[in-house]
Amino acid sequence: MAGFDDLASERSKAQFDVEEMKVIWAGSRHTLEVSDRISRLVANDPVFRKDTRTMLSRKDLFKNTLRKAAHAWKRIIELRLSEEEAAELRFYVDEPAFMDLHWGMFIPTIKGQGTEEQQQKWLPLAYKMKIIGCYAQTELGHGSNVQGLETTATFDPQTDEFIIHSPTLTSSKWWPGGLGKVSTHAVVYGRLIIDSKDYGVNGFIVQLRSLDDHLPLPGITIGDIGMKFGSGAYNTMDNGVLRFDHVRIPRDQMLMRVSQVTREGKLVQSNVPWQLVYGTMVYVRQKIVSDASCALSRAVCIATRYSAVRRQFGLQSNGIETQVIDYKTQQSRLFPLLASAYAFRFVGEWLKWLYMDVNQRLQASDFSTLPEAHACTAGLKSLTTSATADGIEECRKLCGGHGYLCSSGLPELFAVYIPACTYEGDNIVLLLQVARFLIKTVSQLGSGKEPVGTTVYMGRVEQLMQCHCAVQKAEDWLKPSVILEAFEARSMRMSVASAQNLAKFDNQEEGFLELSADLVQAAVAHCQLIVVSKFIEKLQQDIPGKGVKGQLEALCNIYALFILHKHLGDFLSTGCITPKQASLANAQLRSLYSQVRPNAIALVDAFNYTDHYLSSVLGRYDGNVYPKLYEEAWKDPLNDSVVPDGYQEYIQPILKQQLRNARL
Ligand SMILES: CCCCCCCC/C=C\CCC/C=C/C(=O)SCCNC(=O)CCNC(=O)[C@H](O)C(C)(C)COP(=O)(O)OP(=O)(O)OC[C@H]1O[C@@H](n2cnc3c(N)ncnc32)[C@H](O)[C@@H]1OP(=O)(O)O
Numbered sequence: 001m002a003g004f005d006d007l008a009s010e011r012s013k014a015q016f017d018v019e020e021m022k023v024i025w026a027g028s029r030h031t032l033e034v035s036d037r038i039s040r041l042v043a044n045d046p047v048f049r050k051d052t053r054t055m056l057s058r059k060d061l062f063k064n065t066l067r068k069a070a071h072a073w074k075r076i077i078e079l080r081l082s083e084e085e086a087a088e089l090r091f092y093v094d095e096p097a098f099m100d101l102h103w104g105m106f107i108p109t110i111k112g113q114g115t116e117e118q119q120q121k122w123l124p125l126a127y128k129m130k131i132i133g134c135y136a137q138t139e140l141g142h143g144s145n146v147q148g149l150e151t152t153a154t155f156d157p158q159t160d161e162f163i164i165h166s167p168t169l170t171s172s173k174w175w176p177g178g179l180g181k182v183s184t185h186a187v188v189y190g191r192l193i194i195d196s197k198d199y200g201v202n203g204f205i206v207q208l209r210s211l212d213d214h215l216p217l218p219g220i221t222i223g224d225i226g227m228k229f230g231s232g233a234y235n236t237m238d239n240g241v242l243r244f245d246h247v248r249i250p251r252d253q254m255l256m257r258v259s260q261v262t263r264e265g266k267l268v269q270s271n272v273p274w275q276l277v278y279g280t281m282v283y284v285r286q287k288i289v290s291d292a293s294c295a296l297s298r299a300v301c302i303a304t305r306y307s308a309v310r311r312q313f314g315l316q317s318n319g320i321e322t323q324v325i326d327y328k329t330q331q332s333r334l335f336p337l338l339a340s341a342y343a344f345r346f347v348g349e350w351l352k353w354l355y356m357d358v359n360q361r362l363q364a365s366d367f368s369t370l371p372e373a374h375a376c377t378a379g380l381k382s383l384t385t386s387a388t389a390d391g392i393e394e395c396r397k398l399c400g401g402h403g404y405l406c407s408s409g410l411p412e413l414f415a416v417y418i419p420a421c422t423y424e425g426d427n428i429v430l431l432l433q434v435a436r437f438l439i440k441t442v443s444q445l446g447s448g449k450e451p452v453g454t455t456v457y458m459g460r461v462e463q464l465m466q467c468h469c470a471v472q473k474a475e476d477w478l479k480p481s482v483i484l485e486a487f488e489a490r491s492m493r494m495s496v497a498s499a500q501n502l503a504k505f506d507n508q509e510e511g512f513l514e515l516s517a518d519l520v521q522a523a524v525a526h527c528q529l530i531v532v533s534k535f536i537e538k539l540q541q542d543i544p545g546k547g548v549k550g551q552l553e554a555l556c557n558i559y560a561l562f563i564l565h566k567h568l569g570d571f572l573s574t575g576c577i578t579p580k581q582a583s584l585a586n587a588q589l590r591s592l593y594s595q596v597r598p599n600a601i602a603l604v605d606a607f608n609y610t611d612h613y614l615s616s617v618l619g620r621y622d623g624n625v626y627p628k629l630y631e632e633a634w635k636d637p638l639n640d641s642v643v644p645d646g647y648q649e650y651i652q653p654i655l656k657q658q659l660r661n662a663r664l
């Protein structure tokens with residue numbers, strides 16, 4: 001039967017050890033074991049079903065999410081799951097919910113910005129879920145510009161309290177997930193005012209709702225901000241609005257790791273950089289980069305399997321049509337996304353390491369790598385989420401008409417994913433942060449301050465400004481040193497050109513605004529270089545398993561040459577490569593697609609996704625697409641009755657009217 005046979009035959013063609021590739025994708029044998037076990041546990045639990053999500057009203061959808069969250073928590077306790085297993089369970093439940101913000105932002109904020117004492121007080125309550133917290137930073141009038149927040153926290157020395165207040169409509173907290181209907185507490189960001197003096201933005205733990213009856217505490221107005229894009233999707237989350245009318249909290253509820261307010265109302269700065277107030281955003285951006293590979297690989301898995309099952313045109317001698325995956329156009333759209341999923345996986349792994357490293361250094365009062373960590377998390381968050389959002393939409397198109405059906409899983413995946421381009425920092429705003437970092441690095445070249453970390457290549461500025469690409473034949477593009485040099489030279493030259501243009505302005509801030517579109521492009525070039533170089537570094541590790549390394553090398557080259565092809569203008573205009581070398585890169589890319597083609601299904605099987613997680617008729621492991629699509633259609637509530645509700649009121653009168661007209 002079509003589908004079953006197609007995917008089975010594809011799997012038999014694989015030229016590498018899929019089980020070993022699963023380990024590489026998961027990160028370790030241990031992680032694979034945990035994620036495999038937990039994903040099956042979730043898939044086999046009827047409470048975690050997802051198939052009716054797009055058909056529920058907002059209220060039913062939300063209540064169902066609450067039910068799932070409560071059930072997930074119950075299972076975590078019953079099974080005594082470790083922190084790692086519990087996080088996997090929430091991941092595979094696959095439904096945005098207040099839990100994400102509680103575990104993903106509220107707890108990390110207290111850990112990162114609270115003193116030892118504050119952690120001892122609040123963390124046990126949060127870990128046991130005796131309180132539920134969210135992260136209330138953004139306001140109706142201020143999101144990107146954190147320093148523009150208007151909420152005030154005024155110290156009252158009489159009572160040793162802060163008075164939290166929303167002075168204007170635009171100061172209403174707006175967007176925080178989990179705030180609208182669930183959270184009992186929030187970390188609220190507001191301006192610290194002491195003795196009428198404004199000391200800038202700080203975080204405060206504020207109780208919002210009664211722990212007895214869940215009613216808002218006096219002075220607090222709170223609610224949900226309304227339906228968001230798509231059906232199902234992010235509407236399982238209660239993004240909220242919050243206003244304070246002179247709400248009092250004890251002084252010790254200001255998060256005081258960065259700065260402390262004494263009983264006398266004196267502000268004392270710690271020796272840690274003030275930017276640690278932004279620390280949770282660095283943590284979450286890092287996490288978002290890892291998650292990008294999950295969302296993209298999920299879409300790619302669906303589109304790849306379906307492309308092997310779907311046949312159109314080109315009758316072969318045996319009378320069957322061509323699998324659409326065999327069309328070069330399909331490959332040239334699909335395989336770069338497959339390669340990107342792997343590339344984002346590895347850069348995510350590296351970023352996790354970088355984040356852990358910066359944290360260890362912070363504990364030892366070494367703050368030197370913080371700017372690098374900020375630039376990398378901001379830039380890679382921007383790059384990977386934009387590419388993933390676009391990639392999911394491309395996968396929908398790769399699945400033709402059926403991709404538009406909710407049962408393909410792609411519309412909901414797209415709707416749930418796209419806000420990642422906005423939350424945790426608008427992607428353009430974040431690239432501008434990277435651009436500032438690059439300009440600063442360039443301006444310090446020659447000052448004796450050597451560039452470090454991901455900007456180390458900038459130390460070779462003279463060589464990179466002059467080098468000529470050595471490619472003479474297509475296969476030369478397979479050499480990692482050739483690819484790296486081309487990407488380094490492009491990034492170096494774009495940053496230097498931006499810095500030179502900026503230097504022409506008397507006022508640097510004005511210049512920065514004027515040149516911001518070019519600066520963003522320079523930031524993108526730098527971030528793409530990081531992704532390529534981390535993929536290449538990954539390949540230098542010991543990679544066991546028959547044929548695994550070869551497949552990863554092909555994917556790494558596809559990623560790099562695809563980016564080169566997409567940004568050809570940059571590479572040519574900076575003189576990093578010649579038009580002839582560009583055309584050789586293209587020829588090499590085509591040949592790489594042919595190399596990956598027989599392995600495509602096995603490469604997506606290596607993600608080890610259950611059908612439950614994919615929630616896609618088109619991406620089913622068994623390829624049994626058509627009977628299941630047919631079956632799925634009949635489940636739509638519209639098909640509950642043969643004659644639709646409304647027939648008598650609305651259809652019949654039209655038909656009768658037409659009949660009369662026809663007789664006239
Ligand atoms: C199951 C577990 C799941 C866990 C994972 C959870 C995932 C959950 C997934 C989804 C949920 C989504 C929830 C969404 C939440 C949110 O969206 S919270 C709100 C996020 N808001 C933003 O991101 C706002 C973006 N804006 C900013 O970050 C800042 O305003 C700014 C754009 C950086 C500007 O800052 P500022 O006004 O201070 O000005 P600058 O001059 O640019 O910066 C001053 C110096 O500080 C340095 N800097 C800036 N940011 C940071 C940072 N984060 N860390 C370190 N350093 C930073 C900057 O480089 C300047 O340094 P310099 O003076 O040396 O040049």
Ligand SMILES: Cc1cc2nc3c(=O)[nH]c(=O)nc-3n(C[C@H](O)[C@H](O)[C@H](O)COP(=O)(O)OP(=O)(O)OC[C@H]3O[C@@H](n4cnc5c(N)ncnc54)[C@H](O)[C@@H]3O)c2cc1C
Pocket residue numbers: 101135136137138141142143144145174175176177234239419422423424425426427428429432
């Ligand atoms: C689904 C979702 C969940 C969220 N969850 C939370 C949460 O839990 N807690 C929380 O506090 N917040 C949350 N947010 C808010 C989120 O962090 C902000 O929406 C985000 O930081 C973007 O800010 P903004 O909305 O003010 O966009 P704006 O800054 O208003 O952006 C509008 C446009 O202006 C452009 N722009 C802005 N500034 C500049 C500049 N300097 N230069 C060039 N262009 C610029 C942007 O690129 C964009 O095109 C959430 C948002 C969403 C969508």
